Amino acid sequence: MDEPRYDEATKTYTTGHSYDGIEELNTPLPRWWLWSLYATIVWAVIYSIAYPAWPLVSTATAGFLGYSTRAEVAAEIARVEEANSELNTQLAAIELTTLKDNETLHQFAVSAGASVFANNCSQCHGSGAAGAVGYPNLLDDDWLWGGDIEAIALTVRHGIRNEQDEDARYSEMPAFGEQLEKDEIAALVAYVQSLSGLDHDTALIEQGAELFADNCTACHGDEGMGDRDQGAPNLTDSVWLYGSSDEVLTETIANSRFGVMPPWSPRLSDAQVNAVAAYVHQKGGGE
Amino acid sequence: MNNAENPPSLYAAQEPIFPRKVSGFFRTFKWWIMAVTLGIYYLTPWIRWDRGPNLPDQAVLIDLAGRRFYFFWIEIWPHEFYFVAGLLIMAGLGLFLFTSALGRVWCGYTCPQTVWTDLFILVERWIEGDRNARVRLWRAKWDAHKWRLRITKWLVWLLIAIATGGAWVFYFTDAPQLAVDLVTLNAHPVAYATIGALTATTFVFGGFMREQVCIYMCPWPRIQGAMMDEDTITVGYREWRGEPRGKKHEGTTGDCIDCMACVNVCPMGIDIRDGQQMECITCALCIDACDDIMNKIGKERGLIDYLALSDEPLERGGGKAKPVWKHILRPRTLVYTFLWSTIGLGLLFALFIRAEIDMTVSPVRNPTYVTMSDGSIRNAYDIRLRNKHGDDREFHMSLTSEEVLIIDLEGTDLVNVVVPANETKLQRVYVTARRGDPSATAARTDLRFWVEDVVSGERAHTNTVFNGKAADQ
Numbered sequence: 090m091d092e093p094r095y096d097e098a099t100k101t102y103t104t105g106h107s108y109d110g111i112e113e114l115n116t117p118l119p120r121w122w123l124w125s126l127y128a129t130i131v132w133a134v135i136y137s138i139a140y141p142a143w144p145l146v147s148t149a150t151a152g153f154l155g156y157s158t159r160a161e162v163a164a165e166i167a168r169v170e171e172a173n174s175e176l177n178t179q180l181a182a183i184e185l186t187t188l189k190d191n192e193t194l195h196q197f198a199v200s201a202g203a204s205v206f207a208n209n210c211s212q213c214h215g216s217g218a219a220g221a222v223g224y225p226n227l228l229d230d231d232w233l234w235g236g237d238i239e240a241i242a243l244t245v246r247h248g249i250r251n252e253q254d255e256d257a258r259y260s261e262m263p264a265f266g267e268q269l270e271k272d273e274i275a276a277l278v279a280y281v282q283s284l285s286g287l288d289h290d291t292a293l294i295e296q297g298a299e300l301f302a303d304n305c306t307a308c309h310g311d312e313g314m315g316d317r318d319q320g321a322p323n324l325t326d327s328v329w330l331y332g333s334s335d336e337v338l339t340e341t342i343a344n345s346r347f348g349v350m351p352p353w354s355p356r357l358s359d360a361q362v363n364a365v366a367a368y369v370h371q372k373g374g375g376e
Numbered sequence: 377m378n379n380a381e382n383p384p385s386l387y388a389a390q391e392p393i394f395p396r397k398v399s400g401f402f403r404t405f406k407w408w409i410m411a412v413t414l415g416i417y418y419l420t421p422w423i424r425w426d427r428g429p430n431l432p433d434q435a436v437l438i439d440l441a442g443r444r445f446y447f448f449w450i451e452i453w454p455h456e457f458y459f460v461a462g463l464l465i466m467a468g469l470g471l472f473l474f475t476s477a478l479g480r481v482w483c484g485y486t487c488p489q490t491v492w493t494d495l496f497i498l499v500e501r502w503i504e505g506d507r508n509a510r511v512r513l514w515r516a517k518w519d520a521h522k523w524r525l526r527i528t529k530w531l532v533w534l535l536i537a538i539a540t541g542g543a544w545v546f547y548f549t550d551a552p553q554l555a556v557d558l559v560t561l562n563a564h565p566v567a568y569a570t571i572g573a574l575t576a577t578t579f580v581f582g583g584f585m586r587e588q589v590c591i592y593m594c595p596w597p598r599i600q601g602a603m604m605d606e607d608t609i610t611v612g613y614r615e616w617r618g619e620p621r622g623k624k625h626e627g628t629t630g631d632c633i634d635c636m637a638c639v640n641v642c643p644m645g646i647d648i649r650d651g652q653q654m655e656c657i658t659c660a661l662c663i664d665a666c667d668d669i670m671n672k673i674g675k676e677r678g679l680i681d682y683l684a685l686s687d688e689p690l691e692r693g694g695g696k697a698k699p700v701w702k703h704i705l706r707p708r709t710l711v712y713t714f715l716w717s718t719i720g721l722g723l724l725f726a727l728f729i730r731a732e733i734d735m736t737v738s739p740v741r742n743p744t745y746v747t748m749s750d751g752s753i754r755n756a757y758d759i760r761l762r763n764k765h766g767d768d769r770e771f772h773m774s775l776t777s778e779e780v781l782i783i784d785l786e787g788t789d790l791v792n793v794v795v796p797a798n799e800t801k802l803q804r805v806y807v808t809a810r811r812g813d814p815s816a817t818a819a820r821t822d823l824r825f826w827v828e829d830v831v832s833g834e835r836a837h838t839n840t841v842f843n844g845k846a847a848d849q
Contacts, residue, residue: 115386117385117386117387117388118386118387118388119387119388119389119390119588119592120387120388120389120390121390121585121588122387122592123387189787215742215743216742217740217742217743219742219743219746226746226747228743228746228754228756229746229747229748229749229754230748230749231748231749285751286751323749326749326750326751327747327748327749327750327751327811328747328748328749371786371787371804373746373754373756373786373804373806
């Protein structure tokens with residue numbers, strides 16, 4: 090480092106730093122710039138007293154303004170709930186069949202229902218409501234217990250085949266493995282497959298039809314069209330909750346199936362039940 | 377005095393600057409630019425433009441809440457933000473072009489900091505007098521006279537500052553209504569806060585900070601340094617003509633009589649005769665000042681002039697400077713012009729081919745398809761329709777494909793949708809392939825959605841695909 094020298098051309102001293110003969114001028118900073126630095130320091134001190142700032146052992150200084158992001162979020166949520174309370178009251182009280190006539194309320198219900206569904210229903214029925222093996226697909230037009238908006242709301246409110254809600258609709262398919270021989274079950278499988286036009290063993294059809302008439306028609310109907318009052322599936326359509334292969338149908342007939350859905354009331358409010366019913370109803374399968 | 381034993385302070389106080397009144401070509405030009413730019417700024421929000429009953433009638437409106445930008449006959453929706461991005465790129469390239477050709481003309485003529493500072497200096501001169509009077513006032517004791525002049529000046533500045541901040545908010549909402557609300561104290565707090573902040577910055581930057589903003593705060597002069605070269609036309613001093621400077625009777629031979637006129641008019645407080653310097657905003661007022669003196673002493677004008685550094689050796693050798701167009705037309709400026717106009721033409725083209733009907737199709741892929749009870753395969757699509765008109769419009773939706781596909785709309789038995797004025801509508805559309813059809817069994821089938829305005833017959837289309845059963849495998 091060289092000694093600072095006075096530079097005639099710029100009337101300024103150099104800093105003494107010189108690199109390959111290029112020297113650095115020691116141009117003074119404007120004083121207001123210095124004051125702006127002091128101002129930011131003062132600001133920082135006041136800010137750290139006013140707002141949560143200094144870390145302590147298990148918490149931090151709260152700041153005299155009492156501000157917290159958590160309280161801000163809580164206030165924001167309360168504000169939104171307050172703003173939506175009128176719509177929610179209407180939604181809880183509405184006759185569901187008339188919901189679609191009220192476009193604003195219907196839109197509100199569908200939007201609210203989407204988040205209710207994502208939080209509570211998607212675990213079994215999937216985020217896209219396409220269901221899974223044993224969990225019905227809510228997008229198609231096949232409904233076990235009814236697919237109009239009121240039936241959907243009823244299912245959501247009380248659930249299916251559960252012990253917690255005495256209004257839950259209940260049915261139980263017998264396990265025919267105890268009553269029928271293996272070849273009889275195989276014949277039933279072939280007959281059931283024939284009902285919806287699937288590939289099947291034609292030699293067994295006659296025996297299967299007889300067995301079906303004796304054992305199954307009480308719930309599934311003479312034509313195998315099912316019965317929504319009992320949640321008995323339509324066996325003639327292309328939608329299969331558990332599958333339609335020989336193995337799966339044999340398992341279904343021999344050991345039966347017992348799909349349970351929990352009741353969502355009172356865990357969900359009436360408005361939330363109606364909202365999620367409206368959401369599911371407009372996913373493509375609603376009747 | 378500074379010396380090695382007594383090093384200079386690390387900090388320097390602001391040197392007061394008292395620009396003297398000047399007249400001439402560039403000063404007149406600058407008055408016009410000031411009038412036009414301030415006129416545009418203050419008056420634009422008040423221009424009305426009829427767009428129909430459901431749309432705002434303000435010619436230029438940035439509707440942040442409604443996410444619309446209106447500019448006369450053009451309406452920009454959020455998905456068309458590339459227009460704004462394109463304009464910003466053009467603004468950038470335009471600055472590059474002008475800077476490489478003409479130096480810091482932006483700084484000298486049109487930068488808001490320059491324009492408002494100029495206006496504030498004008499007010500200062502009206503109230504406190506010209507340079508000499510202002511220097512005297514600055515040195516004077518704070519007596520009643522000084523207080524009266526200072527307070528008057530500050531009040532006028534404050535009024536201009538309030539008008540400046542006030543005009544800004546009118547761009548963001550209906551101006552006449554906001555004006556009433558502002559006066560009756562019914563406007564949104566954000567409006568008052570914005571006016572307050574802009575009033576403060578205008579008052580401080582225009583009245584007190586002035587050249588400090590350009591020298592210490594603005595990054596643009598630093599960037600401009602990289603845009604300029606020896607062919608850039610910029611304000612300079614013909615040192616080879618002016619030196620040695622001095623009074624005539626002292627026997628000097630240069631044209632510069634060292635009258636300090638160029639220094640006295642400079643709003644940046646520099647001496648252009650020291651050569652190119654960071655502080656110079658090329659406002660050209662020193663040219664006017666010097667030309668005035670040259671006229672008076674009967675010398676050729678242009679001792680201080682717009683000139684290119686590459687002309688210096690020519691002129692020193694007694695030759696003539698190259699013509700201006702030879703300086704301006706060089707690869708660098710041509711490339712900038714080409715880029716600038718290419719983007720401009722591209723944007724114009726995009727503007728003219730903008731469809732009046734606009735739709736985006738987003739296929740629902742969760743799940744890829746649904747098997748219906750009759751064995752048919754259904755896909756769902758979320759279609760967003762945009763109606764940019766001021767009236768409700770009814771659209772007919774259809775599809776074309778090489779295979780048989782059936783279209784249905786959620787929530788209606790019809791295939792027509794009404795989209796309210798100036799809104800978008802999200803409509804779920806179902807497409808179904810019958811059981812056993814090729815489209816039901818194949819992995820993918822191409823299809824094209826059509827929307828058609830039922831009244832005008834205008835149509836638009838979007839291509840997408842239909843997923844069949846093989847899509848899973």
